[in-house]
Amino acid sequence: MASVSLKPQREKSLLRKHPWVFSGAIRDVSEAAAPGETVDILSSDGTWLARGAFSPHSQIIVRVWTFDPAETVSPVFFSKRIQTAVSLRHTIPSLSGCDAYRLINAESDGLPGIVVDRYGPVLVCQFLTVGAEFWKEIIIKELARQIPVRGIYERSDVNARLKENLKKRTGLLYGDIPSEPLKIREGSAAFLVDIRQGQKTGFYLDQRENRTALADYTLGKDVLNGFSYTGGFGIWAMVGGASSVLNIDSSESAIDLARRNAELNGFSENQVKNTKADVFSALRQIRESGRRFDVVVLDPPKFADSRAHLDRACRGYKDINRLGLGLLREGGLLMTFSCSAHVLPELFQKVVADAALDAGRPGVILHRFGQSADHPVSLSFPEGTYLKGLLIKV
Numbered sequence: 001m002a003s004v005s006l007k008p009q010r011e012k013s014l015l016r017k018h019p020w021v022f023s024g025a026i027r028d029v030s031e032a033a034a035p036g037e038t039v040d041i042l043s044s045d046g047t048w049l050a051r052g053a054f055s056p057h058s059q060i061i062v063r064v065w066t067f068d069p070a071e072t073v074s075p076v077f078f079s080k081r082i083q084t085a086v087s088l089r090h091t092i093p094s095l096s097g098c099d100a101y102r103l104i105n106a107e108s109d110g111l112p113g114i115v116v117d118r119y120g121p122v123l124v125c126q127f128l129t130v131g132a133e134f135w136k137e138i139i140i141k142e143l144a145r146q147i148p149v150r151g152i153y154e155r156s157d158v159n160a161r162l163k164e165n166l167k168k169r170t171g172l173l174y175g176d177i178p179s180e181p182l183k184i185r186e187g188s189a190a191f192l193v194d195i196r197q198g199q200k201t202g203f204y205l206d207q208r209e210n211r212t213a214l215a216d217y218t219l220g221k222d223v224l225n226g227f228s229y230t231g232g233f234g235i236w237a238m239v240g241g242a243s244s245v246l247n248i249d250s251s252e253s254a255i256d257l258a259r260r261n262a263e264l265n266g267f268s269e270n271q272v273k274n275t276k277a278d279v280f281s282a283l284r285q286i287r288e289s290g291r292r293f294d295v296v297v298l299d300p301p302k303f304a305d306s307r308a309h310l311d312r313a314c315r316g317y318k319d320i321n322r323l324g325l326g327l328l329r330e331g332g333l334l335m336t337f338s339c340s341a342h343v344l345p346e347l348f349q350k351v352v353a354d355a356a357l358d359a360g361r362p363g364v365i366l367h368r369f370g371q372s373a374d375h376p377v378s379l380s381f382p383e384g385t386y387l388k389g390l391l392i393k394v
């Protein structure tokens with residue numbers, strides 16, 4: 001097996017079990033290793049540190065599979081890791097009554113580059129790195145052996161693959177999948193999910209616990225759901241007894257499914273309105289119209305892809321939150337999110353505070369939100385945290 005040796009003093013993060021080695025930390029590579037092949041990682045004095053997948057084209061040149069010198073990276077290794085991830089999900093109380101959840105959350109489940117979401121009888125996978133790609137067939141076989149699924153579908157159509165010198169790819173990997181959107185259950189709500197064309201792997205599973213939390217606050221309320229995707233927060237607002245919901249999203253296909261989701265849950269077009277529009281301009285229009293809401297939910301897409309975009313992202317968050325706060329009735333609630341990992345919770349809170357000052361709507365934080373428990377974050381991998389949210393009462 002080839003090995004990579006680190007420069008002096010570069011072993012610190014590995015000793016803390018952080019799973020990434022950056023190319024700048026490498027002194028040399030012992031022999032030619034193919035992309036995705038397993039290599040040993042040695043400190044500058046030759047001490048064995050870890051074993052991981054070699055990715056010569058990426059800035060993250062090795063992603064660690066194991067910190068145990070006795071553990072070989074083999075089909076048995078993947079079998080065990082998958083089993084551990086599956087049993088963890090069995091222990092998560094908020095998943096009872098849910099048949100859609102994240103089964104494997106990459107680094108945080110000890111499987112860098114591998115994401116697997118379960119939608120009832122179908123698994124949807126993303127293979128994000130050459131290491132994941134290298135073991136793909138083994139992983140698919142093992143998933144099919146351990147989980148009684150009808151089909152496994154690949155949604156590796158993500159930019160992260162390009163950094164690994166991999167092309168984007170989608171398609172069937174195993175069995176078959178229904179041609180129509182799948183129906184999933186999220187407690188007392190049901191949703192249609194388009195795993196082929198939908199965003200991410202089809203649904204924002206990371207927001208599940210936050211959607212259900214919203215229901216506690218919506219009895220008799222008029223709710224605006226900005227960046228609604230297929231209407232998840234809107235349905236849960238209705239489950240909580242909302243008088244009306246207005247979903248706004250710029251994606252036509254998302255709004256189409258939002259309509260079907262309202263119908264599926266027994267809500268009429270009078271109760272749940274769905275509008276295809278840009279949220280920034282829609283909120284300005286609503287402001288001019290004088291219409292107001294009791295609850296505003298804002299769950300925009302990632303505004304910051306990298307640290308370089310941080311300023312621009314913060315301006316976007318401030319703008320949207322100022323507009324959202326301005327549409328609230330006295331005593332109203334803003335449930336607001338950021339899924340940009342680079343925007344840390346303290347910064348997000350500051351941006352929302354600035355927005356409240358500008359809007360002249362002082363408020364208090366009632367709750368803080370994160371990603372659902374099926375998106376765990378390894379203590380050794382804080383980068384796994386990305387979603388943060390606040391519930392503000394003005």
Ligand code: SAH
Binds near residue numbers: 204228232250301
């Ligand atoms: N809250 C949703 C997920 C929202 S994801 C849920 O729980 O399922 C972010 C959404 O914002 C996407 O559906 C995307 O289509 C939409 N979007 C992105 N930019 C937008 C814009 N400028 N105006 C309206 N919608 C936008």
